[in-house]
Amino acid sequence: MNIVIAMKQVPDLQQVRIRDRRPVLEGVPLLMGDIDRSALAAAVALQDVVAGKRIVLSAGDENLEDTVKEALAAGADEAALVIDNRLRDADSAFIAKVLAEAVRRIGDVGLLLFGEGSADNYSGQVMSRVAAILGWPQAGYVREIRLEGGKAVLTRSLEDCEEVVEADLPVVASVVSEIAQPVTPSVTAILRAGRKPKTVWGLSDLGLEGPQPKVVENLEQLAPLGERKGIVLKSLEDLLAVLRAKEKP
């Protein structure tokens, strides 16, 4: 049985600058989202109980083969990539279709892991959509995974409670960041990772080359207004004065 980890290539958000209220994405390095890296680390931690492979699944543009190296270095055995420049701005519905088709082709998948939300879009839709397409049981916001025979026992972290649920494999789950600390591989590990097996599909290999209706239209994207004073204080006394001035009498 294999574990598939869906990871999304995203711009390094710490390096995104705003100019005229619009994000500047040119030149910003691409990487896999942090929560997706936690999902991978969780899959790696199941190494002793799951004999099969850990396969990173990602859909994105031409940079993906390069971006995925880090995931391969961080413990994934193989990568399954769907590459097409139209996937750059694709909406959740289309991405879900693409990922579900890819999972069908990977075969023998027991556990299909997602991040709770992607770093750039944070919508939390893709996992549920893929589960619906495949007709597999789903559990969101998982912070602990145990495998017992043909079953997964998952601890879900909700706002007000934790739920322990079980389901027969194959199971689709999304994880929260606290499930596992992402692995940061060394540079030599990243170089070596280039040799791990990769399967690359185009949209036509998945039977999805036709035009895809968009289900969500982006009307505008703007950074909110908001200027701060940016005053550098010299001492604790200065800070106290600021706090005192705001204190209600």
Place this chain on the structure above:
Amino acid sequence: MKNVLIYSERLELAAELVSAGRFVASAAGGSLRALSVGDADLAGFLASRGADVLEIRSAEQPPADPAQIAQALRVAAESAGAGVILLASNRRGKEIAGRLAQELGAGCLTDVGRLEAAEGRITGVRNALGGATEVFQAVTTERQVLALRPGVFAAAPEAAPGAVQFLDVPLPEPKIRLRETRAKAGDAVDIGRAEVLVVVGQGLADREDLALAERIARALGGEVACTKPVATDRRWLAEDRIVGLSGKTCRPALALLLGVSGQVQFSVGIRDAGTIAAINRDDQAPVASLSDYFLQADLKAVLPDLAGRFPDT
């Protein structure tokens, strides 16, 4: 399909959705229905807020398998002639949203922080790029699924009671079985409403120092809040004290940030604050440009001193 269907398993969120649903329904010239799945209390509550309720029976409430709720919503939407299905963007709500949207062939927006209706089109405003920007999005399919962040609409007050109608819908066999529910340590405080917030980040080295932050917060008439890793990794504070993209959006008159780096996913939750003051030992940390007043200092050295200036009440 001008009508609107709302669902949340949580009373307080469902009450907000009644208001949101009325807003959307009146813009579209349709009517509002609310769904309850196996929860007579919820059905009664929704009716007391003036909503007409569709109730679907189920063994569990709420069912642990989101596929069951999605099925109930599909049937209810059909029966109500609802083109817009409004859910709460809590974790359960978001999980259902994607499933339902997929099954309806619909577009979906989650984590919607603002809803605008003009010329028959509904626009949802949500955070993108971790909160660095806001995107204005519209669903283009015939049916649309929208999940609203808590607090976007005020809870609907009591009103002339609506009717409760039972729908006989066999739900599919659950594929997810609930073994156990454990309550989470939470607080009664709502940091989203606090006037003053003292926010601690990972720059606070020792757990004992939390008491110092609490002392300052108390003296200023405020609450302690935190960054995500302080709650989820260190588990020093309850998760409902997290400020940011996956936590709460806060609007205090004054926020004091202690050892917070100020990355986008955090900043989005505090940018509506009146005044922001910060202490960080790194003057290159993003928090420096995010604040009105910035003090470069080591908390180890200055926090005891700062706290000592406030009475220990």
